[in-house]
Amino acid sequence: FIIAKDCIQYRKNLLTASYVDDNMRSLENEIEKEGLLFLCEMGLDPGIDHMSAMKLLNHIRSEGGHVSSFRSHCGGLVAPESDDNPWRYKISWNPRNVVFAGKAGATFLENGAMRMVEYKELFDANRVVNLPELGYLAWYPNRDSLSYTSIYGLTNAETFVRTTLRFPEFCFGWKHIIDLKLTDETPAYNTDGMSLREFFRLHFEKHGFSDWLERQLMNKFQQTKELLEKMMQIIEAEEVADPDQRKEMQDFMVVDESGQLEDINLEKVKSKAAATVAGQVHEANLSIRQLVFLGMDDDETIINKGWCSAADVLQFSLENKLALGDDDKDMIVMLHEIGYEVHGVAHEATSELIVKGEDNNFTAMAKTVGLPLGIAAKLILQGKLELQGLRIPVTADIYEPVLAELALNGIVFQENIS
Structure with missing residues (x-):
């Protein structure tokens, strides 16, 4: 927030992978007044998830589809060849965020009803998706899925949830971590x-x-x-x-x-x-x-x-x-699951991404968080992204050129539309 205010003071654009929060929204009028671009949520999750989901959703709409169900999953995992501990997890991002993930519980929409899940019930290893390449992965819902329903144009969807992926063993164990008060923040x-x-x-x-x-x-x-x-x-x-x-x-x-x-x-x-x-x-x-x-x-x-x-x-x-060893590889997995109807006929669409890192320095996490920001910065400098205001990458003028260049760097989604 301090950096954002400095950008306004010195009339500089801002690109960040961070979420748009209330502090950032409070600056929206000043951003527009100065004719600046603050492009936020421009990493992996949030970032690539927005862009890939909106691309698929807009394709479905162009075919006359009406979306009833949207599930978006993403997780930073350990690659199978480096999966050698009982947690089936290694740290590839901020460990503090791993410790405190889910503390606020989660709210999402499921079958037309709002679901609120408390922290102690969040890490349920039985909520799973099945990927042919990896087998079953567990998911837990993100804190606030509902704020994105209008942004995605899915206010009429019966199911809308954004989640974090882990191997089931992690969720099984983390529930015990919570039960045993190991995430307690009281100095003792x-x-x-x-x-x-x-x-x-x-x-x-x-x-x-x-x-x-x-x-x-x-x-x-x-x-x-x-x-x-x-x-x-x-x-x-x-x-x-x-x-x-x-x-x-x-x-x-x-x-x-x-x-x-x-x-x-x-x-x-x-x-x-x-x-x-x-x-x-x-x-x-x-x-x-x-x-x-x-x-x-x-x-x-x-x-x-x-x-x-x-x-x-x-x-x-x-x-x-749970640190990555010198030769360990991390892995990014993203999966969108969309249910929709065209002329009364039910259809399903999926979009899947798996990216593996090279070692503990050149990680999949670093690549997928950093590249979208770098590509956006280059497009702005080239005059190919002439936008203003407080934005996130959910419009075609942003996601089309960024996804195209991500594909040139090996970040390619496999889409399946039935």
């Missing part, structure tokens, strides 16, 4: 000379780690025990049955929760039960491995950050434990 620990192990011991004693462990893990083991017992009963019943009875047991019908008859195959039931047991054991193991990876058992890493909150120490841990 003198970390000079303190190891990560000592911090976790003190923090967990204060916040009832043993009770949490019993709730989160022992309950899973109890469910596993009950499932195993039921499986054994089924197997024993099969063993004592004669061949004709055994055949009859393989297929039967039950009434489901909605009162509908459902065909049941015994072998499928056993397979599903076995998979559930395996999943519960995996989750119990993963919970502990993730905490240990962050330093729960690390006596060697000394914090030495003075008086800190749990969130400060968590940031220190992330910076040390």
